[in-house]
Amino acid sequence: MRALIPLASIALLGAAPPAKFVTPTDIVASAPASAWRVIPPEYLLIIDFKSGARAVIQLAPEFAPVHVANIRKLARAGWWDGAAIYRVQDNYVVQWGHNDDRPLPPGIVAKPPAEYDRPLTGLPLRPFPWRDSYAPRTGYALGWPVAVDRNRANLTHCYGMVGVGRDLSPDTGTGGELYAVIGQAPRHLDRNIAIVGRVIAGIDTMSSLPRGTEALGFYKERASDVPIKSGRLAADMAPAERPAFEAMDTASPAFAAYLHARANRRDDFFIRPAGGVDLCNAPVPVRPVKR
Amino acid sequence: MRALIPLASIALLGAAPPAKFVTPTDIVASAPASAWRVIPPEYLLIIDFKSGARAVIQLAPEFAPVHVANIRKLARAGWWDGAAIYRVQDNYVVQWGHNDDRPLPPGIVAKPPAEYDRPLTGLPLRPFPWRDSYAPRTGYALGWPVAVDRNRANLTHCYGMVGVGRDLSPDTGTGGELYAVIGQAPRHLDRNIAIVGRVIAGIDTMSSLPRGTEALGFYKERASDVPIKSGRLAADMAPAERPAFEAMDTASPAFAAYLHARANRRDDFFIRPAGGVDLCNAPVPVRPVKR
Numbered sequence: 001m002r003a004l005i006p007l008a009s010i011a012l013l014g015a016a017p018p019a020k021f022v023t024p025t026d027i028v029a030s031a032p033a034s035a036w037r038v039i040p041p042e043y044l045l046i047i048d049f050k051s052g053a054r055a056v057i058q059l060a061p062e063f064a065p066v067h068v069a070n071i072r073k074l075a076r077a078g079w080w081d082g083a084a085i086y087r088v089q090d091n092y093v094v095q096w097g098h099n100d101d102r103p104l105p106p107g108i109v110a111k112p113p114a115e116y117d118r119p120l121t122g123l124p125l126r127p128f129p130w131r132d133s134y135a136p137r138t139g140y141a142l143g144w145p146v147a148v149d150r151n152r153a154n155l156t157h158c159y160g161m162v163g164v165g166r167d168l169s170p171d172t173g174t175g176g177e178l179y180a181v182i183g184q185a186p187r188h189l190d191r192n193i194a195i196v197g198r199v200i201a202g203i204d205t206m207s208s209l210p211r212g213t214e215a216l217g218f219y220k221e222r223a224s225d226v227p228i229k230s231g232r233l234a235a236d237m238a239p240a241e242r243p244a245f246e247a248m249d250t251a252s253p254a255f256a257a258y259l260h261a262r263a264n265r266r267d268d269f270f271i272r273p274a275g276g277v278d279l280c281n282a283p284v285p286v287r288p289v290k291r
Numbered sequence: 292m293r294a295l296i297p298l299a300s301i302a303l304l305g306a307a308p309p310a311k312f313v314t315p316t317d318i319v320a321s322a323p324a325s326a327w328r329v330i331p332p333e334y335l336l337i338i339d340f341k342s343g344a345r346a347v348i349q350l351a352p353e354f355a356p357v358h359v360a361n362i363r364k365l366a367r368a369g370w371w372d373g374a375a376i377y378r379v380q381d382n383y384v385v386q387w388g389h390n391d392d393r394p395l396p397p398g399i400v401a402k403p404p405a406e407y408d409r410p411l412t413g414l415p416l417r418p419f420p421w422r423d424s425y426a427p428r429t430g431y432a433l434g435w436p437v438a439v440d441r442n443r444a445n446l447t448h449c450y451g452m453v454g455v456g457r458d459l460s461p462d463t464g465t466g467g468e469l470y471a472v473i474g475q476a477p478r479h480l481d482r483n484i485a486i487v488g489r490v491i492a493g494i495d496t497m498s499s500l501p502r503g504t505e506a507l508g509f510y511k512e513r514a515s516d517v518p519i520k521s522g523r524l525a526a527d528m529a530p531a532e533r534p535a536f537e538a539m540d541t542a543s544p545a546f547a548a549y550l551h552a553r554a555n556r557r558d559d560f561f562i563r564p565a566g567g568v569d570l571c572n573a574p575v576p577v578r579p580v581k582r
Binding site for chain 2: 088090114131132134158160168169183184186187188190192203204207209210211262268270271274275276280
């Protein structure tokens with residue numbers, strides 16, 4: 001017997017299927033050009049694996065300026081050329097970089113500030129109306145999901161979000177080792193580790209890797225590591241080769257409609273809409289720019 | 292540079308690392324025997340893949356008795372011998388069974404009731420004190436995470452939970468096609484599809500499979516399917532071959548301490564405990580029974 005369960009993630013790259021009710025996918029597909037913002041090439045870190053697979057990370061200098069400045073310098077110094085994924089922990093994270101004690105390139109800030117708790121003042125916040133287990137308030141600001149507590153905003157550890165590996169505090173990490181979330185949002189890491197961006201393409205390449213068998217999901221053998229060919233900023237690539245993406249403006253009416261539809265699924269498949277949604281189950285729509 | 296981020300999932304199968312503060316892992320490791328309940332072999336569905344990998348599913352007849360009765364009959368009729376995983380959708384589900392229109396074995400209830408909204412009356416509920424985006428109340432009952440609304444309890448679509456593939460309503464699925472959650476909890480499926488259990492071992496075998504490239508994550512080619520050798524109840528295996536597991540009693544003081552520690556992580560790595568946790572980020576501890 002053929003039996004289906006429905007699409008949860010919106011089909012970011014596909015066309016909307018026919019439906020009686022307006023679905024999140026419909027809203028994304030029909031959103032006007034004014035609802036989209038092209039992500040500048042200086043904000044895109046392109047990770048090319050030796051396998052030929054690619055992951056694209058949108059950086060968040062609005063929230064972690066020192067770490068992101070480090071990451072840009074690391075890319076320009078060729079830090080990720082020859083790096084690898086060396087840790088894959090089920091329902092948690094994939095981590096990559098150099099799993100050794102090599103020195104950082106010149107110009108890297110070795111001890112960045114702890115980049116969370118950005119003041120909310122001046123930050124345009126679209127409040128998220130549903131409850132959250134971790135923070136008194138949540139919302140979206142500048143295209144990013146945030147948790148808000150006492151007028152401080154923090155990026156949240158949702159699926160695909162990229163954070164900075166660090167040692168025990170007071171270490172804050174440099175950006176040389178990065179991880180991406182591949183499971184249930186580990187929101188207990190919010191305000192404990194700086195988030196520097198999110199994977200906007202190719203997360204499935206990372207999430208489908210074999211899990212490491214050592215403690216914390218580290219691979220036991222170096223032969224298991226997943227080699228990275230290069231890590232570059234799109235801004236440093238020839239214009240014809242640059243990938244380009246646009247994200248939905250979280251202040252747009254289309255995004256408000258999208259959130260409402262995510263919380264009240266009425267696709268043919270559904271019997272009862274939930275009437276709410278988790279912040280990490282309403283990812284900001286991102287798609288390639290049509291050329 | 293070597294930089295770590297901490298273990299989120301408790302090490303269900305390992306020993307507790309040394310720590311200054313009592314961690315969730317410590318609590319699980321030191322919980323008394325009275326805090327554990329052996330899962331009866333009639334409640335364990337053992338899926339053996341042709342690759343040699345194994346997944347073990349704990350069934351939930353307390354919440355979905357008709358579907359679980361079907362699943363037991365299907366196992367005894369050899370339904371999963373020669374079945375396959377044919378769908379893997381990133382950040383969503385893995386689905387298996389027979390992706391065709393073959394008839395069901397005799398004795399299967401073709402149209403089970405919609406098995407959610409179990410009356411709360413008589414159900415021992417440990418209330419979960421933190422907020423939830425989807426339901427007014429949540430908690431644990433009989434060892435399972437539940438959402439509660441108007442005195443009705445429903446199992447929740449957390450990581451690893453197993454549900455029943457179905458067609459459009461009024462179809463409720465038979466249990467012949469099953470799926471497991473491998474991403475951010477798709478809680479919008481609660482009260483729309485019956486949940487029949489959870490994967491208690493081997494979820495990493497499923498979650499690390501290549502993602503399907505067709506709509507909804509279906510594999511394009513049948514050659515991509517992941518063949519299943521057999522699906523058996525532990526009760527039907529020779530006693531010496533039976534895997535055996537025990538789950539923490541969600542009514543026990545140890546489980547209360549575990550929840551508190553999950554919400555207030557004070558391991559050396561943490562700077563600020565969250566003071567809350569998502570229901571799906573506090574999985575019920577399960578471990579093999581020592582023989």
